[in-house]
Amino acid sequence: MKKKERHQLLRQLVQQEVIQKQEDFVDILQKRGIDITQATISRDIKELQLIKVPAQEGGYQYNLPPEMNYNISKKLARLMKDAFVSIDTQKEFVLIKTLPGNAFALGTLIETAKYQEVFGCISGDDTVLIICRDEDSAERFQRRIISFI
Structure with a gap:
């Protein structure tokens, strides 16, 4: 999977699911047949500027940066x-x-x-x-x- 496609998928995932850890991304992607490492996810999170926000169930979850959530x-x-x-x-x-x-x-x-x-x-x-x-x-x-x- 190309980086651009992977970034798009990660954006969609944070909008659709509660993802609290980098390992959650890895697990979800591997279940979809995408071989990925935690180190790659870590770099993607930085490049996408994902942030952690309080989750409804407690703890924190990844989310898009504010400017990507609106407008x-x-x-x-x-x-x-x-x-x-x-x-x-x-x-x-x-x-x-x-x-x-x-x-x-x-x-x-x-x-x-x-x-x-x-x-x-x-x-x-x-x-x-x-x-x-x-x-x-x-x-x-x-x-x-x-x-x-």
Whole structure:
């Protein structure tokens, strides 16, 4: 697994699960078939600037740094201005083309934003396919994205 993909997965994990120790990351990733060491996780935590916050069950858990927890719209707008190439719709599908290397981040931001129109998305290197709930949702979502440009 490439570093960028691993970092994205770690970001998702801290948002979805209670992870209290570096070993928790290692265990979760190994259960998913990803061979990883605690030393690699330690470096990733530093690079991602993960922080520990009080956990509801007691103790502490890893979390994203504060600036990553909010203002998705601002990040989405900045990414769209910097990397947008084109957008098109067909029925309930929206296809966004970006400069190479930017689509994965865009797809992650779209999914993190949890837009009502979006059922899910698939990201590649320079393309994001967004599956909307219906044709009207696809048109609304396209207008939303264009407003960021």
